[in-house]
Amino acid sequence: MDLKSGYPFWAIKNGLMHAFEPLETDTRCDVAIIGGGISGALIADTLSAAGHEVVLVEQRDIGWGSTAASTALLQYEIDTHLTELAGTLGEDNAVLAYRACVDAIGLLEELATGLGDVGFQTRDSLYYASRRRDRSPLREEFELRQKRGFDVSWLDSAEVQERFGISAPAAILNRPAASVDPYRLTYRLLARLQERGVGVHDRTRVASVVTRPRSVDLELENGARLSAGHVIVAAGYEGENFLPRNVATNRSSYAFVTDPISRDELGVLATTMMWETARPYLYLRTTSDNRLLVGGEDDRRDIPKRRDAMVDRKARSLAKKAQKLFPHLNITPTFSWAGTFAETSDGLPYFGPHPATGPRMLFAMAYGGNGITYSMLGAGLLRALVEGRPHRLAPLFTFDRLNV
Known part of the structure; x- marks a missing residue:
């Protein structure tokens, strides 16, 4: 392939x-x-x-x-909301899957520390509502995570603006999270x-x-x-x-990185990855050499020639969305790429014999x-x-x- x-x-x-x-x-x-x-x-x-x-x-x-x-966002958050997963698997099983992913981030940190020089950095993860109608289901998601002991904070619109400089109806701030050079x-x-x-x-x-x-x-x-x-x-x-x-269903996903940006200019982006409730979602994180990595714009066609032709256009679209969030930054794609991305119906992986x-x-x-x-x-x-x-x-x- x-x-x-x-x-x-x-x-x-x-x-x-x-x-x-x-x-x-x-x-x-x-x-x-x-x-x-x-x-x-x-x-x-x-x-x-x-x-x-x-x-x-x-x-x-x-x-x-x-x-x-890979853009290597290390999160415990599964693409399927905990509330939705609880509806299909039962709350205890859904929490088990989420809690296991928390444990995995710790295991990856231990492994990366032992190896050294793999670009591993701990992060916070800001999951923000893309639209006003997303606020209510996001609040339900927050309440279930909080009830089951996850390290989460609720931020209303004013707090999101004050702490992270973006306009969003609300957000969940999650820990732990991390990034790495895969x-x-x-x-x-x-x-x-x-x-x-x-x-x-x-x-x-x-x-x-x-x-x-x-x-x-x-x-x-x-x-x-x-x-x-x-x-x-x-x-x-x-x-x-x-x-x-x-x-699983194969799709194409797109990403780019910028030239290095000073940590002062990056501000909270230097320590926080961000992603949104819209599907497909926009996400942002920084690399260990202070480049901004932006990804998303997933589409349903995993056709190599079509994907090749779309890389530049998708990168420009992603840059425009990121620039709208952070108008003070110079968000210009330096290296842009795309890759195959697959999703299962419930957001969970498959391991073991078939x-x-x-x-x-x-x-x-x-x-x-x-x-x-x-x-x-x-x-x-x-x-x-x-x-x-x-x-x-x-x-x-x-x-x-x-x-x-």
Whole structure:
């Protein structure tokens, strides 16, 4: 799949950070991972730390798929409101999903601190009403989050204007939140794993997968074979190629970054990410080198040629919206890009085996606006599945909830 368009900032900023040799000899391991993006890296790290022998293969260069296009907002807030999720899953289950995402941000901070130099920064998250009619449902959302112990504050229109300098009917200020350079995190994590003896191989394409009662055999295009007790497909949006039918809807999403802006000019934007209630939503956050990153303008067509042609136009539209919010800033796109973005019907990810592929072939489908947060959670869930243990998130994040 052609997963991105334009000039993704992370790949331009970092370049090809490290060379991983292709896998060219027959190999055996406990767990084989297909996919060398942020999801595959987090899963490999979790399994390796637990003592499993892991081999990871990626058909491109590491991090060159969806990870390079990610805007990496790390939030506990799921694209589906807690109130809405409570209506479909029950309040306790909805709170469990949200609370798990809070935990994931802490785990990601711990991981980033240990690696160092991955652009990780803690943030506040301001979720503001786009229109006056959004104020009432936003208030209901705030009240449920507050009742269930989340760190939230309600801001009326005057407080939003005074504290954040934008005009909005109301907003919820949420903690915790964070941001990271996803491409750099992926490279540094996999390079550390390689130093510790984990097999990490890019430019290694899987030609076929054969599942057996006690193992899974991967035949590579170069003729080598990789045999494992389990295989985990962490191939992002291409993972659905292994399923009989899609479990998510693909869209295109757009983003750009500016040149660096002084922290004095950025003001609260230096420490607060912002997003709105409208769908598709506009969102803003800063990078570790004080660039403003603006994203949104999602559309329903994931057609590479059309997406390529729309990058500049969408970037101009995003810049116009951001400039309206912050007229004192010079918001001019420097690098603009687009990428495939997928959504599930309930906003939750899918991790684990699919009934059509058997128990030894597991999937990591961290779809939605907080995919990295989901991947951190999914790594622990997948470890439990490999080890044959129950996990509290299994009823919510596996294919069991899907009528297949």
